[in-house]
Amino acid sequence: MASLVIAEHDNKVLKDATAKTVAAAAQISSPVHVLVAGSGAGAVAEAASKLAGVEKVLLADDAAYAKMVAEPMEKLILSLAGSYDAILAPATTNGKNYMPRVAAKLDVPQVSEILKVVGPDTFERPIYAGNAIATVQAPAGKKVITVRTTAFKAAEGAGSASVEKISAAGDPGISKFIGEELSKSERPELTSAKIIISGGRGMQSGDNFHMLEKIADKLHAAVGASRAAVDAGFVPNDYQVGQTGKVVAPELYIAVGISGAIQHLAGMKDSKVIAAINKDEEAPIFQVADYGLVADLFKAVPEMEEELTKLGY
């Protein structure tokens, strides 16, 4: 049969998470179709049609899907489910929101946040905040899966899929989007940034995060934080990297004033290179860091900014 990937987007831009989910889907069941559910999302469908490995893009363009509210998304995906033996979504807050509804209605167990496709019905997924990895086999029948996108690489090359408009499946009318407050930032998003600089409790205040922002601007990096820094009110929750926040795997992760609690490591230990600055030589972050600098961050971070300027960043 085929697999269906639910696209992640904001009606204008197709998010990287989609291409990575397509890569996972291709290992489970081909061909791969992508569903773009949105409002005024033609450009997103166009972008999805150019992803390597995609055979067809389904575009459901309706006001009900503008914010991917879970209840209409459930109806739409169920209306298409019959033609697919695997349905996948990235494990974003959207995917985590609507996918279990689909699984429940299909009466199949969902496999959450897969890290690896071992076989068409066998997957690795993290449990206990990534402190253990379970290899699970799904029963015969449809697979409903969310994908930890940092664990997959988007397929290279370009595709040329057809875009087919499909009709909306109706809105149950029991929920509606009221509004949103999105963090405005010129910097890349945490989950897709190549470099992330994160601050922890050691930053001591929200104002001190400006030091990290200056570095971030030089390196085109995103700014993140540990749960301790979020709980202390230094920065908003959407900065949070860790078990209860975002899981990231950039090329370079710079941890500043972060001790390295298990729950934080769960969110960043798959980064390619980890650098840590902490004044406590015994901090657990140094056990996972490729490069550790034992130093007072209030001296080291401004110095880093100067040095980067000297190097022409």
Added chain:
Amino acid sequence: MKVLVPVKRVIDYNVKVRVKADQTGVDLANVKMSMNPFDEISVEEAIRLREKGKATEVIAVSIGPQQAGETIRTALAMGADRGILVKTDGDVEPLAVAKILKGIVEAEQPGLVITGKQAIDDDSNQTGQMLAALLGWPQATFAHKLELSDGKADIEREIDGGLQTVEVKLPCVMTTDLRLNEPRYASLPNIMKAKKKPIDEKTPADYGVDVTPRLKVLKVTEPPKRQAGMKVKTVAELLDKLKNEAGVI
């Protein structure tokens, strides 16, 4: 309005998890168990609703072994009114939990079900959404703030990139995120009082639910270990390594 709060007994969040040598799971023998932290937030929110006069009764439900009764006692000590223990040994998957909860909802007719967004053992993040779907109810996951009014709830949710507000009709399922509230500690008098609060005992069969797991766990292993690297002495050396050795800046 009744509020139903499912609570799960899980390994305490401070305990370091150890994978069993035979790869069948993690070692839970003689390990401290506690209420799932997100469920504590659910219990707290439900109690606050009753204290504000928006809820009449808070019912804590747990599905698990006899010891899950202790988790219900914890909820009762925080202030829940009564408990339901659905006794079963072994792992119960989110879909089976949702089916049992559906049966309880049909019997109790709550106006709101508050679940934690995920349990910190299997990290599935499914139960609340599945329950809502099975009931045909709306949901608001990852709740940051709840405002109840006539027949509806306005719920602010934590989403990638910020906050989103949805309006859902009641009854609904809400799943809690970390910043919804700070759960209270149970006081000694309340712990004593909780011992007298009733807990009904049920079985999955009472709700006609087969809890046999459908996902087969083939093995559980340790994640790949990261090796500690090197210490550098200066910021300049750090940048040099990042640029010339690792090639990441």
